[in-house]
Amino acid sequence: MWSRILSPRVIGRTGFCWRSLFTMQLKTSEFQSLFTDGLSGLAEVFEKQQHELRIAGGAVRDLLSGKRPEDVDFATTATPEEMKRMFQTAGIRMINNKGEKHGTITARLHNENFEVTTLRVDVQTDGRHAEVEFTTDWQKDAERRDLTINSMFLGLDGTLYDYFKGYEDLQNRKVRFVGSAEQRIQEDYLRILRYFRFYGRVALAPDDHEPETLVAIRENGRGLAAISGERICVELKKMVVGNHADHLLELMYSLELAQYIGLPPDGDVEEMKRVWQNAKDHSPKPMTILAALFRRPEEVEKMDLRLKVSREEKTLALFLVKYRRELRKSEDDPDSLKPFTDFIIDSRELDSQSKVCELLKYQGEEKLLAELCRWSIPRFPVSGHDLRRMGVTSGKEIGATLQELRDIWKKSRYQMDKDELLSYVKS
Numbered sequence: 017m018w019s020r021i022l023s024p025r026v027i028g029r030t031g032f033c034w035r036s037l038f039t040m041q042l043k044t045s046e047f048q049s050l051f052t053d054g055l056s057g058l059a060e061v062f063e064k065q066q067h068e069l070r071i072a073g074g075a076v077r078d079l080l081s082g083k084r085p086e087d088v089d090f091a092t093t094a095t096p097e098e099m100k101r102m103f104q105t106a107g108i109r110m111i112n113n114k115g116e117k118h119g120t121i122t123a124r125l126h127n128e129n130f131e132v133t134t135l136r137v138d139v140q141t142d143g144r145h146a147e148v149e150f151t152t153d154w155q156k157d158a159e160r161r162d163l164t165i166n167s168m169f170l171g172l173d174g175t176l177y178d179y180f181k182g183y184e185d186l187q188n189r190k191v192r193f194v195g196s197a198e199q200r201i202q203e204d205y206l207r208i209l210r211y212f213r214f215y216g217r218v219a220l221a222p223d224d225h226e227p228e229t230l231v232a233i234r235e236n237g238r239g240l241a242a243i244s245g246e247r248i249c250v251e252l253k254k255m256v257v258g259n260h261a262d263h264l265l266e267l268m269y270s271l272e273l274a275q276y277i278g279l280p281p282d283g284d285v286e287e288m289k290r291v292w293q294n295a296k297d298h299s300p301k302p303m304t305i306l307a308a309l310f311r312r313p314e315e316v317e318k319m320d321l322r323l324k325v326s327r328e329e330k331t332l333a334l335f336l337v338k339y340r341r342e343l344r345k346s347e348d349d350p351d352s353l354k355p356f357t358d359f360i361i362d363s364r365e366l367d368s369q370s371k372v373c374e375l376l377k378y379q380g381e382e383k384l385l386a387e388l389c390r391w392s393i394p395r396f397p398v399s400g401h402d403l404r405r406m407g408v409t410s411g412k413e414i415g416a417t418l419q420e421l422r423d424i425w426k427k428s429r430y431q432m433d434k435d436e437l438l439s440y441v442k443s
């Protein structure tokens with residue numbers, strides 16, 4: 017990929033403070049593939065009105081890492097009013113303008129949405145929201161962003177604009193805040209969790225943190241208390257299934273963050289580290305890792321009150337906490353899936369197989385997990401109707417007989433067919 021990138025150059029230092037802007041040309045296939053009819057149309061409108069339009073933030077980071085970004089944000093020198101006029105004149109539809117206060121206009125071209133945000137400075141922040149002021153200064157916009165690797169812009173001609181050594185950090189696998197970590201965190205405390213999430217994505221070693229970053233995080237952890245559970249949950253769930261999650265969660269505990277983000281203050285970190293090792297290569301669900309921290313079901317309830325997880329996630333966490341020791345492979349027959357499949361057969365819940373899969377990941381039972389993934393739930397072949405036809409009339413008796421037949425069927429490893437099972441019924 018790098019062979020297609022021309023050599024970088026520092027193009028100058030401008031303004032009264034020393035500014036260094038690092039630029040280079042990016043021409044990777046991931047970048048080229050962004051140029052749909054929609055994006056070409058968008059670029060044309062901005063070019064006509066001589067407003068600059070660049071890809072911003074996370075998408076630039078992803079492109080430089082050789083990844084096609086999932087969502088692409090654009091930044092521009094045009095104000096929201098100018099954009100609205102431009103789009104109206106060009107007959108381009110705009111949708112849900114609720115981002116306008118923060119400078120974002122969403123344009124729809126060729127069935128694609130493009131979020132374009134006016135360059136801005138956050139003039140006032142309360143740790144969650146920002147009052148913004150628009151600017152035409154790209155560096156100012158870069159300055160208000162969280163991490164150096166997230167602070168770059170990419171022109172549509174492939175020119176990279178990098179004010180804070182984001183590219184160098186990305187190459188060196190370093191995660192650093194733009195300027196003062198403390199200030200960036202105090203602008204939005206969620207950035208503490210973003211730091212850990214991106215650390216997992218970028219860093220090679222588990223403990224390559226800047227000491228001053230960790231100090232800033234420890235001293236500002238309490239600010240997370242004011243951040244909404246939903247926002248915390250999104251970040252936390254991404255982080256716990258990323259690289260180094262065991263180290264990062266342990267570090268978060270040692271920085272005393274747990275209490276502010278719905279995790280038990282005395283969470284079982286050792287169990288979590290074991291479970292992480294067990295599960296990491298098997299695409300665990302976030303709750304499978306987090307469940308290891310909970311010692312009691314009440315702690316799951318507390319987490320849910322704070323993070324407002326989905327019903328499915330909460331049920332999974334409660335299930336794992338309840339069954340992690342209770343439902344295990346049999347010592348006499350360790351290769352057999354039987355205890356697990358019996359549990360699934362007896363369960364009335366639709367997703368019990370997927371929950372038991374998570375349990376096997378938790379327990380580190382790789383072989384059984386692979387087997388259970390291939391297993392499809394067999395159908396119990398006898399119905400109440402069959403028994404009635406054989407003359408069993410009382411509802412109570414039908415229920416009891418079905419239960420007995422089920423047990424026989426389970427013992428046969430679900431092999432017996434209807435006739436074999438009915439031969440046990442006295443007619």
Ligand SMILES: Nc1ccn([C@@H]2O[C@H](COP(=O)(O)OP(=O)(O)OP(=O)(O)O)[C@@H](O)[C@H]2O)c(=O)n1
Binds near residue numbers: 073163204
């Ligand atoms: N608390 C935040 C959230 C976002 N940003 C800036 O806004 C960009 C876009 O934010 P978002 O889409 O939420 O995150 P991404 O970095 O794009 O990560 P992802 O790949 O998860 O979308 C970020 O790159 C960063 O420059 C920030 O500075 N502080």
Ligand SMILES: [Mg+2]
Binds near residue numbers: 074075087
């Ligand atoms: Mg993004």
